[in-house]
Amino acid sequence: xxxxxxxxxxxxxxxxxxxxxxxxxxxxxxxxxxxxxxxxxxxxxxxxxxxxxxxxxxxxxxxxxxxxxxxxxxxxxxxxxxxxxxxxxxxxxxxxxxxxxxxxxxxxxxxxxxxxxxxxxxxxxxxxxxxxxxxxxxxxxxxxxxxxxxxxxxxxxxxxxxxxxxxxx
Numbered sequence: 001x002x003x004x005x006x007x008x009x010x011x012x013x014x015x016x017x018x019x020x021x022x023x024x025x026x027x028x029x030x031x032x033x034x035x036x037x038x039x040x041x042x043x044x045x046x047x048x049x050x051x052x053x054x055x056x057x058x059x060x061x062x063x064x065x066x067x068x069x070x071x072x073x074x075x076x077x078x079x080x081x082x083x084x085x086x087x088x089x090x091x092x093x094x095x096x097x098x099x100x101x102x103x104x105x106x107x108x109x110x111x112x113x114x115x116x117x118x119x120x121x122x123x124x125x126x127x128x129x130x131x132x133x134x135x136x137x138x139x140x141x142x143x144x145x146x147x148x149x150x151x152x153x154x155x156x157x158x159x160x161x162x163x164x165x166x167x168x169x
Contacts, residue, residue: 026134029127033135036128037061045078045115048144051161062142063087067150067160068115075156076113077146084141097133113149115163 037043042061049056051066063080070076080088089097096107104111104118112118121129150156 033131063146075150087145
């Protein structure tokens, strides 16, 4: 009896892993995820060169070299969304990617920059959110660490766009 419990647990884990892999490898889910990532313009903030007028599509979604300065908060760069294990999402679980996408919280507990529209992504259906993750898992890994983040008193090491709020009335 004691051997059946570990075997059952392993079988359940293997089944869950294969189901997750099957969903991630589903061409229809990947196509849907690509469509959603494209219409959401994720490449704007997450592809090097995009804000400089020359997106480097060889490093598609590999993290921006241009940062957004948010007064009082610091400078934030769109990070690498590719499955690279060193500089991207390769070591994040699907659940962790979903949590960041829909709650604005990274696996390390850090809250994403306010410019990241996670509140809009929070209303995605489970299928659409999973499709985005499947697509992100399918893009080629890019080894590129985006700079930062930089706190309000730190000096960024890259080009920065300053977001200036309107004057108070």
